[in-house]
Structures are given as C-alpha cells and as structure tokens.
Amino acid sequence: MAASVPEWALDALSDVYDPCCREKGISVVEMGLVKSVAVVDGHARVELLLTTGWCPFASRVLDEVERAVVDAPGVTTAEVAVVWDEAWTTDRLSPSAARKLRFLPDPISVPDRESYIAAHRTPSQSVEEAS
C-alpha cells in the first residue's frame, strides 16, 4: 500500500468492502482501491480508485469509506473523491487478495500461451468440454 495512506486509515478501512468482494472477505484496502488519505484541520480527503468505474454500487462504497474515515479519531468531516486519470490494476491487490481473485498471470510471464492453458485445464473441464 502506498505511503500516502496512513496506518490509522488502513485500519479504519479494513472492514469496508466493495460489494463484489464482500463474500470473499477482501476489503477496499486489500483491493488497493485507496490511493491516498490526507487530513487537514480535521477534514479528511480520501482518493479512491475504482476497479471498473461503472458499478451502480460505487456510491455505496464511497459512502461506507466516508463513514469509516469520519469515525476515526481526529477526523470531523470527510470527503471521498474518485480518481479517474489513473487506472486500477491488479498490481494493487494485496498478495492475499491476488491469490483469491486472480486466475491468469500477466502475459509477459507466460512464455508459451498454449502450454500454459493445457497445463491448467482440469480433468473435469476437459470432460465437460468434450461432452
């Protein structure tokens, strides 16, 4: 996680979930959605990256982030801004979130696409496809 997110904010947001990840128990912190948190005179400003940017539940995540931050000591008001000019990428996932969510490696680490696919088909998938 970037140094621009203080420890207290990581703690405060560790129970806030994007609805798509709630059932997997992956918080917005582990998803790497939190870009920065800064507090000036008791007012916190949170910058958030969205994974797709078009989920109708996005506003709910924003509300929950705001609520969690405003409950923190030393914070009286908070605002949450979506960062649009930077893409969320899978590099931002925590190691445990990456293990839970990622299925495919970056192409550059796959020397032979066909071999990779052949090696990762499960027997049940092969049977299913042949049926």
Added chain:
Amino acid sequence: MLGDAFVFDGVAHPFNFTPKNAFGKPGEMFSNHLYAFHSALTPDSATTLSAEEFLKDWTPADIHQMVFDESDVDMLVAMPLPLTDLYRDGLSPWEECAELASRDPDRTVFWGSVNPLEGRRALDLVERQVKEFGAKALKFYNVRYDYGQPFPWRMDDPRIAFPVFEKAQELGINLVGVHKGVPLGPQPIEHTQTWDMDGAAANFPDINFVIFHVGLPFLDETCWQLIRYPNLYASLAATVNFIVRAPRMFAEILGKLLFWCGEDKIIFGSEAPLFHPQWAIKAFMDFEIPQDLCDGYGYPQLTDQAKRKILGENLLRLHSMDVEQTKTRLGRPQSH
C-alpha cells in the same frame, strides 16, 4: 465504414426514461445512474447531453438518427433491456427494438429477449419474436425481478435455460447474448459472474454465446472461459466507453482479452443512446495500447486487422454473414 472498417454496432437500446415509466425511487435512481455514466464518460470532443435532453423517451427514430445519420455505423443490433422491476415497460421493450429493426431491416438486426423463468410462455414468445418479428438472436439477463426481489437463474440450468436454447435452435437461432458483470440494480453478485457459461457452452456447442461487457469486473474469469470454449465471445459494449477518459484502464482490459482470447473473439457495441457511437468508434480506430503496457505486461498491440474484426467483421460472422459481400452491399463511405 470507418476508413476500411465495416462497423456493426452490437447494441442499441431505445430507452424510455420518461419519469412515469420508472417504478418509484429505484427506477429514478437507475435512470440517474445511467445519466451519470453518460456525462462522466462522454469526452470533451463530443456532445454531453443535459439531463433533460437525455432522460426522455428515446424513440426508434431517435436511435436510427443517432446511429445511422450521425455516425459511421453500417449495421446495428436493436436489443431489448427487460428491467421490469425498475420500469413499467422494462426500459427498452422488445417491441420497440423490433420496430427499430423494421425501419431499416437490411441494416438493423433485432435480437429478441424472454424471461426463461416463465417456462412455456417464454418458449412461445421466442417463437413469436423469431417467426413474426424476425429475431436473429436472443439476449438474456440472469437476474430478473418481481415483487421487489431478485429471481436469479443460471445459463447452465437444464430446467430453466436449456429449453429456451433448444427452442432457439429449433427455430434456426444459434446466437445468444447474456448480460454479465456490472449489476443492473441490487443483484446477487454470484449471478452476474460468468461461471455458468461453461455449462451453457459445453452443452450447446452449436450456439455461439456472447458475454456482454466482457463480464467486468470479472475479466479473468471471462478470459478463462473464452480460452476453453470456442463458442464463447466477449462484447466490449460500455467497456469501450472508458477509452477516452480512462485509456490505460481500457488498454489493460483489451490487452488481456487480445492475449488470452484473441482478436476473433471480441465484438463492439455502442450502447446508443447511452453513448453516441461516433466518438467511441473513432477513438477505437485511433487507439493503440501504450507501449509501456505492451513491454511491461506482454500485451499484444491492437492492429488494424484486429480493429476491423472487432468493429464489425466478427459480429457479421456470428450472424453468418459474408464479410466481403456485406461490406460491398451495405458499407457506407465514411462521412463524419
């Protein structure tokens, strides 16, 4: 045509945003959500409509004008949207789509839509949409609503989904689209994921299935399924509209799709009138995956050949149409 690319727009919805069509606050919120989507992603170079201009009853004539008079689109899919728990008519009823197609039947293809949970009634409606209204494909939505609660169903359900697929095949239909990924309201997330496509694709190898919106945010899952089933495809509808405002995000998505699934498996859709088709197709035609992403992640570059396939040729093939013949017959010189 856009240059030498035949443009077959894979989705337009004649939306009915009139306030009286929305069911209370949830419908109103969904309309506002779509307007926010329109205003946030339409680039400065294009016209962003005011809320009053956007939130209206879009007639088939309006859609036809936007797509064919104001854009370099050569063919279009008129596609229903049955959000029957949010809007009295579902927002984009199939009858309106059939009418849109009938205005210009050479250039506009009607895709039908039914609710498989309705059993016999759904089968009868498939027959009617195909035989009477010329539907060339079907589009499904896995989470239906009634009485204020979601009723999800799966594409691999032998009792719910398969009878409809069998009926489609009986009527000569071998193309089926499904909305996946982004939830259309408070839907159970697991039913917007794509895992049920394995069973559908494996059991109906002669049907080509299109996963709309590339299943976002479940892109890895979508790729893994397209890799393994030759009859699965991915539509960039709405996803492509991040191309100007968030080009690196779009490049990540496209690069992954190109590497894992290949340029033959990706199709374009404008979502008109949510987004005006012209700015998106032009931006796509001019788009390159940033070189640092190709170098850093190993993504292939988006070639001119890939652009032609994605903008139209792949969808022509899915409709069993000859690419060169159709280009000659229906390709219009670029005029915008």
